[in-house]
Amino acid sequence: MNIVLLSGGSGKRLWPLSNEIRSKQFLKLLSDEDGGHESMVQRVYRQIAKAGINADIVVATSATQVESIRGQLPDDVDIVVEPERRNTFPAIVLAASYLESRKKMDPEETVIVLPVDPYVDVEYFETFKTMDARVQQGGADIVLMGITPSYPSEKYGYIIPGEGGRVTGFKEKPDEATARELIGRGALWNAGVFAFSLKYLMGIADKYVQSREFSDVIAHYADLKKDSFDYEVVEKADALAVVPYSGAWKDIGTWNTLTEEMKEESIGDVIMGEACVNTHVINELSIPVVVLGTQDLVVAAGQDGILVSDKHKSSYIKPHVENIDKRPMYEERRWGEYKVYDYSQYADGTKSLTKHVTINAGCAQDYHVHKYKDEVITVANGQGELVVDGCLMKLSRGDTISIRRKQKHAIRAFEDLQLISVQISEDNTEGDTEVFDWSWSARAAEGSDGKSQ
Amino acid sequence: MNIVLLSGGSGKRLWPLSNEIRSKQFLKLLSDEDGGHESMVQRVYRQIAKAGINADIVVATSATQVESIRGQLPDDVDIVVEPERRNTFPAIVLAASYLESRKKMDPEETVIVLPVDPYVDVEYFETFKTMDARVQQGGADIVLMGITPSYPSEKYGYIIPGEGGRVTGFKEKPDEATARELIGRGALWNAGVFAFSLKYLMGIADKYVQSREFSDVIAHYADLKKDSFDYEVVEKADALAVVPYSGAWKDIGTWNTLTEEMKEESIGDVIMGEACVNTHVINELSIPVVVLGTQDLVVAAGQDGILVSDKHKSSYIKPHVENIDKRPMYEERRWGEYKVYDYSQYADGTKSLTKHVTINAGCAQDYHVHKYKDEVITVANGQGELVVDGCLMKLSRGDTISIRRKQKHAIRAFEDLQLISVQISEDNTEGDTEVFDWSWSARAAEGSDGKSQ
Numbered sequence: 001m002n003i004v005l006l007s008g009g010s011g012k013r014l015w016p017l018s019n020e021i022r023s024k025q026f027l028k029l030l031s032d033e034d035g036g037h038e039s040m041v042q043r044v045y046r047q048i049a050k051a052g053i054n055a056d057i058v059v060a061t062s063a064t065q066v067e068s069i070r071g072q073l074p075d076d077v078d079i080v081v082e083p084e085r086r087n088t089f090p091a092i093v094l095a096a097s098y099l100e101s102r103k104k105m106d107p108e109e110t111v112i113v114l115p116v117d118p119y120v121d122v123e124y125f126e127t128f129k130t131m132d133a134r135v136q137q138g139g140a141d142i143v144l145m146g147i148t149p150s151y152p153s154e155k156y157g158y159i160i161p162g163e164g165g166r167v168t169g170f171k172e173k174p175d176e177a178t179a180r181e182l183i184g185r186g187a188l189w190n191a192g193v194f195a196f197s198l199k200y201l202m203g204i205a206d207k208y209v210q211s212r213e214f215s216d217v218i219a220h221y222a223d224l225k226k227d228s229f230d231y232e233v234v235e236k237a238d239a240l241a242v243v244p245y246s247g248a249w250k251d252i253g254t255w256n257t258l259t260e261e262m263k264e265e266s267i268g269d270v271i272m273g274e275a276c277v278n279t280h281v282i283n284e285l286s287i288p289v290v291v292l293g294t295q296d297l298v299v300a301a302g303q304d305g306i307l308v309s310d311k312h313k314s315s316y317i318k319p320h321v322e323n324i325d326k327r328p329m330y331e332e333r334r335w336g337e338y339k340v341y342d343y344s345q346y347a348d349g350t351k352s353l354t355k356h357v358t359i360n361a362g363c364a365q366d367y368h369v370h371k372y373k374d375e376v377i378t379v380a381n382g383q384g385e386l387v388v389d390g391c392l393m394k395l396s397r398g399d400t401i402s403i404r405r406k407q408k409h410a411i412r413a414f415e416d417l418q419l420i421s422v423q424i425s426e427d428n429t430e431g432d433t434e435v436f437d438w439s440w441s442a443r444a445a446e447g448s449d450g451k452s453q
Numbered sequence: 454m455n456i457v458l459l460s461g462g463s464g465k466r467l468w469p470l471s472n473e474i475r476s477k478q479f480l481k482l483l484s485d486e487d488g489g490h491e492s493m494v495q496r497v498y499r500q501i502a503k504a505g506i507n508a509d510i511v512v513a514t515s516a517t518q519v520e521s522i523r524g525q526l527p528d529d530v531d532i533v534v535e536p537e538r539r540n541t542f543p544a545i546v547l548a549a550s551y552l553e554s555r556k557k558m559d560p561e562e563t564v565i566v567l568p569v570d571p572y573v574d575v576e577y578f579e580t581f582k583t584m585d586a587r588v589q590q591g592g593a594d595i596v597l598m599g600i601t602p603s604y605p606s607e608k609y610g611y612i613i614p615g616e617g618g619r620v621t622g623f624k625e626k627p628d629e630a631t632a633r634e635l636i637g638r639g640a641l642w643n644a645g646v647f648a649f650s651l652k653y654l655m656g657i658a659d660k661y662v663q664s665r666e667f668s669d670v671i672a673h674y675a676d677l678k679k680d681s682f683d684y685e686v687v688e689k690a691d692a693l694a695v696v697p698y699s700g701a702w703k704d705i706g707t708w709n710t711l712t713e714e715m716k717e718e719s720i721g722d723v724i725m726g727e728a729c730v731n732t733h734v735i736n737e738l739s740i741p742v743v744v745l746g747t748q749d750l751v752v753a754a755g756q757d758g759i760l761v762s763d764k765h766k767s768s769y770i771k772p773h774v775e776n777i778d779k780r781p782m783y784e785e786r787r788w789g790e791y792k793v794y795d796y797s798q799y800a801d802g803t804k805s806l807t808k809h810v811t812i813n814a815g816c817a818q819d820y821h822v823h824k825y826k827d828e829v830i831t832v833a834n835g836q837g838e839l840v841v842d843g844c845l846m847k848l849s850r851g852d853t854i855s856i857r858r859k860q861k862h863a864i865r866a867f868e869d870l871q872l873i874s875v876q877i878s879e880d881n882t883e884g885d886t887e888v889f890d891w892s893w894s895a896r897a898a899e900g901s902d903g904k905s906q
Contacts, residue, residue, distance in 0.1 A: 016740070016743075271777075273766065275763075275766060283759075287469070287757060287758045287779070288759070289758065289760075290468070290760050290773050290774055291761045292767065292769060292770060293762060293765070293769075294761060294762070297761070303740070305741040306736075306740065307744075308743070308745070309743075309745035310748075313746030317745060320724050320726055320743050321724070326740070342739065342794065342873075344833065352850075354794065376853045380807070398827055400829045400853065418797065418805070420875045422873045
């Protein structure tokens with residue numbers, strides 16, 4: 001079995017902690033099993049293992065999320081990067097092509113596709129085994145997961161089951177009376193979880209692509225129809241089956257729904273005065289948040305800003321934050337993370353950017369240049385190594401390095417490195433960064449400056 | 454007439470904007486006359502001028518407040534620094550000694566002493582003229598200001614008047630019934646505003662000090678009784694008079710009372726969602742604060758932290774913040790200001806401190822050393838000049854200077870300088886900074902390294 005996780009969404013509904021780069025699925029706000037915190041992505045990964053599912057996992061996503069995924073999931077998870085955002089049908093075809101042409105997956109095997117961020121029980125993943133068996137048994141092109149409805153919702157799609165788990169029809173967003181009637185007939189919510197054989201999907205893909213080869217699908221990605229998998233595949237399939245799941249199933253996309261799942265009333269440096277009622281505070285800043293006598297309130301403080309909202313009003317955040325045009329003030333990278341302390345633009349257009357950069361022990365940045373930025377880096381703590389235009393030097397606390405624009409450079413950490421970086425640039429910083437190959441070990445050993453990695 | 458402003462108090466009741474160094478009277482949260490904001494100290498200074506009072510002004514305060522006062526009031530205001538905090542009696546004796554021995558004030562002239570932060574009308578200061586005339590008329594050792602009570606308060610002291618404005622007695626914090634009865638007899642609240650001739654006070658001072666000379670009073674300050682002026686002088690005086698004032702008189706010492714006087718519902722980068730009721734937001738940070746659907750709430754965000762409080766609960770803040778032992782993250786200096794971005798302590802006790810320093814055009818730092826700190830300074834914007842161990846160099850955007858511990862240094866700004874400073878130090882940083890004399894112009898002209906300023 002192969003599992004494809006669809007990781008999309010760069011919304012601001014969990015502003016200030018989510019932004020264009022840090023989608024909600026990467027926020028480490030859920031309680032893990034060791035008394036710490038995990039993100040939605042990490043929770044799903046952990047639950048798949050816990051359900052005893054031995055599957056290869058591929059995440060289909062956009063380039064902006066690669067660093068976060070690499071930072072949060074183990075290296076054995078494959079990442080398929082969509083060249084552009086085009087809805088779920090092209091994304092799933094791309095992932096399937098990857099499984100076939102790069103992973104050499106047996107075409108008879110089952111692929112299960114699901115969103116990366118459902119808030120569910122482990123049983124949700126155990127259901128995959130039944131879905132896999134149903135695919136392998138034959139007679140159904142696609143096997144869906146159906147969620148047992150807990151109320152006659154008007155906002156979900158309903159799957160109408162027939163005999164032997166066959167699907168006889170769908171109903172999108174019915175009114176409440178219809179929903180009630182559908183539930184009486186055993187209808188289930190469509191969770192967007194699909195199981196099929198790789199062979200079946202690639203047969204459909206053939207109608208859209210000239211070559212199944214992954215690099216060709218990438219190259220012609222813009223030709224794939226910008227449509228949902230439901231519309232383009234599921235609704236056109238000859239035979240569909242459904243497997244029910246009746247555990248918890250939530251979309252935690254607002255501060256109100258997220259705080260409902262928090263075990264503690266606060267995360268981070270927070271002081272709650274005694275008279276607080278139904279108040280949740282999440283503080284990612286290094287300064288304390290003090291809350292006194294509040295009620296039904298969520299407070300979220302991060303590098304991008306501070307939200308103070310009545311819980312029931314927190315879902316109306318979007319129009320209020322979508323015009324905030326600040327650059328993201330926090331980024332998770334495969335090698336660590338950075339926080340922006342200050343971002344200033346001066347009268348003549350010159351910009352200065354002050355960041356706190358953490359490079360994790362054993363990790364290294366890409367070898368890169370800034371075309372328009374001069375950079376001064378001061379080592380606040382840790383041990384590491386710097387390469388500038390092919391020359392290596394050791395780094396330790398108190399060292400300062402001035403890197404001029406167009407100088408290729410990278411830093412790697414022997415132990416966690418805390419760096420303060422000040423970048424100064426002219427106005428035009430579009431396409432500022434370019435990345436090059438670099439092999440630390442080859443260079444250190446040979447002192448050469450050839451190209452290898 | 455001379456005015457002595459008593460500037461005390463380093464409370465945390467307006468945390469996070471007030472701290473040990475930045476007392477509430479320095480917060481620029483009140484509306485000035487030009488559509489901007491002014492602090493309580495600046496408001497009092499402006500109102501004195503507006504009342505048409507032509508007086509020299511002396512501020513009696515502690516060393517920690519000198520930089521803020523210099524940053525907020527014109528240079529013609531004198532500052533008398535109390536060697537230690539010892540209550541109002543010693544502070545007033547010290548200021549009087551300064552007026553006599555340093556300012557050579559005529560001993561017959563009137564001195565008026567008041568707290569630095571009353572929130573009042575201009576008429577309050579116009580009352581000073583009547584108080585001055587009453588002192589000069591003779592027959593009263595001390596003339597008090599009496600506030601016309603607006604309700605039978607149990608928390609103030611009452612002045613009981615007799616014929617011709619004479620004072621016949623006092624009553625501290627009476628119960629409500631007594632207060633009502635006192636008000637019926639024309640009693641007034643004691644505002645802590647005292648007028649007397651310099652001669653009278655120095656006569657009393659003679660009982661406590663061996664020499665009236667300012668430097669001697671400074672040297673023997675610890676011998677002055679740690680008592681209030683009310684207790685040590687007013688209550689022992691033979692003849693007291695009172696002059697009434699019936700305008701506004703408030704102590705804005707809590708977020709609730711302060712926000713009542715704010716003309717706008719927010720200051721700083723704030724987005725208020727439409728459904729906010731009786732909500733005030735003050736944001737001194739460079740990231741936005743978004744507030745949605747809140748009621749009776751005050752939000753204050755500053756370098757030291759973030760407060761979210763029900764307005765009626767905001768006066769209970771003290772116990773919740775008094776154990777926050779972070780260093781002040783914002784300081785106003787005579788030459789500008791600094792914000793702390795990051796303050797970290799590492800496993801071996803080493804500390805790093807990252808600051809954004811602004812030096813105002815035309816201003817200069819003291820010539821100083823750090824005994825235990827190495828410092829790296831990067832110029833983010835502006836033009837200026839640096840001296841290190843007697844050597845001068847120009848500074849402009851993009852320059853980086855590494856200053857090792859024990860190197861004497863100072864920076865002055867030709868145009869506003871924005872600096873990023875990273876200081877790295879061993880654990881023991883007590884008494885780290887020492888200041889030396891330095892004359893920019895003399896050195897620039899002579900290139901010498903003698904001592905003069």
